Amino acid sequence: MSVQSTSGSIVEQFQTNADIEVDPEDVHERVTTLIDEYQVPEGEARRSVVSHLLDEHEIDRDAFYAQSGSDGNDLVGCGDIEAPEQWVDLEAEVIQLWEPKSDSIAQVGLLADDTGRIKFVSWAASNLPELEEGEAYALSNVVSDKYDGKFSVKLNKTTNIERLDEEIDTADGSESFTSEGALVKIKPGSGLIKRCPEEDCSRVLNDGRCSEHGQVEGEFDMRIKAALDNGQEVESVIFDAEATEAVTGWSLDEATSAAMDALDTTIVAEEFRSQLVGRYFEIEGPEVGEYHLVDEVEESSPDVACEADAARLLDEHFDAEMD
Numbered sequence: 001m002s003v004q005s006t007s008g009s010i011v012e013q014f015q016t017n018a019d020i021e022v023d024p025e026d027v028h029e030r031v032t033t034l035i036d037e038y039q040v041p042e043g044e045a046r047r048s049v050v051s052h053l054l055d056e057h058e059i060d061r062d063a064f065y066a067q068s069g070s071d072g073n074d075l076v077g078c079g080d081i082e083a084p085e086q087w088v089d090l091e092a093e094v095i096q097l098w099e100p101k102s103d104s105i106a107q108v109g110l111l112a113d114d115t116g117r118i119k120f121v122s123w124a125a126s127n128l129p130e131l132e133e134g135e136a137y138a139l140s141n142v143v144s145d146k147y148d149g150k151f152s153v154k155l156n157k158t159t160n161i162e163r164l165d166e167e168i169d170t171a172d173g174s175e176s177f178t179s180e181g182a183l184v185k186i187k188p189g190s191g192l193i194k195r196c197p198e199e200d201c202s203r204v205l206n207d208g209r210c211s212e213h214g215q216v217e218g219e220f221d222m223r224i225k226a227a228l229d230n231g232q233e234v235e236s237v238i239f240d241a242e243a244t245e246a247v248t249g250w251s252l253d254e255a256t257s258a259a260m261d262a263l264d265t266t267i268v269a270e271e272f273r274s275q276l277v278g279r280y281f282e283i284e285g286p287e288v289g290e291y292h293l294v295d296e297v298e299e300s301s302p303d304v305a306c307e308a309d310a311a312r313l314l315d316e317h318f319d320a321e322m323d
């Protein structure tokens, strides 16, 4: 959509939905400024200008958007919501309901689909049908919100709720769980790595090349891919930069300058190897693909049962040799 047609459609929307004539030149100028001078993406520029005009003309947002119906909304995943004040449609399962802390809230809980989870709030004043835990719904015309850095969606009086018969796949792996074991191995691809700086890419570079974008100027990142052995099975785990810092005491900056001083990035992985291998950890985080991601990590002491086992095994070996 061009700037011209974006401004045109805004003017039209105010005519149709609110019966208000907004100044086309003013709209055009605002849209152009946001897109050309501030490099704001078109959709966002549109939202921002509409929001400004709603305030300026003191138009009730819910009523305004209700006029638009839900035809114009994108069906998005719970995990894909990355901006506040976006009007979207969701198809998700209510996986949890909490006790509302205020009388103004009818329901509050957690929605999930295969892209992630998001908190939802349904306002008492909106008089919406009650959602049931464990049921899947198509929710059209909900609006995103951001609080404390976390996104949520608000159901409002323009929201349409339809119960879905089909099951929603909520297995996005965001279920956090705990593992404990000995860190027995640090795998290749650990330490200081470089990622593709292209938007939405962040692939790990191989010899300065991104498999999608070719040769790029990479950005440093830090991680540890390791094997955690609990005596029964060996699990692949990944520490991201934050978890790596928590467990090694090395920040990304420190790791980068150490590598620069040594003119060798591999010293970082070596340092991590010498620090961590053989120690016991309890980690907590979701599973993604074959990896258990580390959100929380704590050093733990070897399981007493494990030690007893080890002692018994040693005894058995010893007895066998004696026979």
Ligand SMILES: [Zn+2]
Residues within 6 Å of the ligand: 196, 197, 198, 201, 202, 203, 210, 211, 212, 213, 214
């Ligand atoms: Zn890339």
